[in-house]
Amino acid sequence: MTALEFSCSIGKMAKSLKPFAVRLTKDVEDANDLLQETLLKAYINREKFAEGTNLKAWLFTIMKNTFITNYQRIVKRNTFIDNTNNLHYINSTNATTYNLAYSSFALEDINRALQLVDETYRTPFIMYFKGFKYHEIAEKLQIPIGTVKNRIHIARKELKDHLKVYAYQ
Incomplete structure (x- = not known):
């Protein structure tokens, strides 16, 4: 599959990826960012795609893994170390409760x-x-x-x- 054919194929799949991105992120702007990052990763790694396999499933997997990686990065960034003698890890977001x-x-x-x-x-x-x-x-x-x-x-x-x-x- 040529780069142009691959680009065309993933471009067609982008519309079906958007609802999944919105479900994962719960925010339209974050979903757009996730979709863009997914398509970029897919294009960069197009040689890793095995022709004849399910392109849609491959893109969904890339999106899910990208979301998980970004989520873990955010959690890690929001975690800080307490330098007291106890040396406990405290996640600052656990103090927040939301009323649904x-x-x-x-x-x-x-x-x-x-x-x-x-x-x-x-x-x-x-x-x-x-x-x-x-x-x-x-x-x-x-x-x-x-x-x-x-x-x-x-x-x-x-x-x-x-x-x-x-x-x-």
Whole structure:
């Protein structure tokens, strides 16, 4: 496989790697960085890819390992050594606790607001949210692609109206 063919192949896989990166990092910007780093590592190490094997699985493995390495680096950087006589390792982030109640309430409000949206708009919106492409939704619901886009837009608008409480001031 030539370098150009390899570049084209990993470029096609980039879209399917993005959701995995978001799941790992829980942040869109960090996910973009992870995706970029993964593609760079794949291109640099393209001679290590065995042609005929699963390129997608190889890229997912690179991404997972890159994430783990970066995570370990961050944990190591946030760990400091106590120079007292006890010589304990203290991780400074263990002192922080997070209350997940706020996210639970928000999720309940989102689900409640979603139920208030008309079924006509809710169905394409949920399908899009689950990862379906516009043309897949149009095919499945047997409606034009423009109608799908319009219904998703209306559903977003209605959800935004129902969830004004969460808008930034």
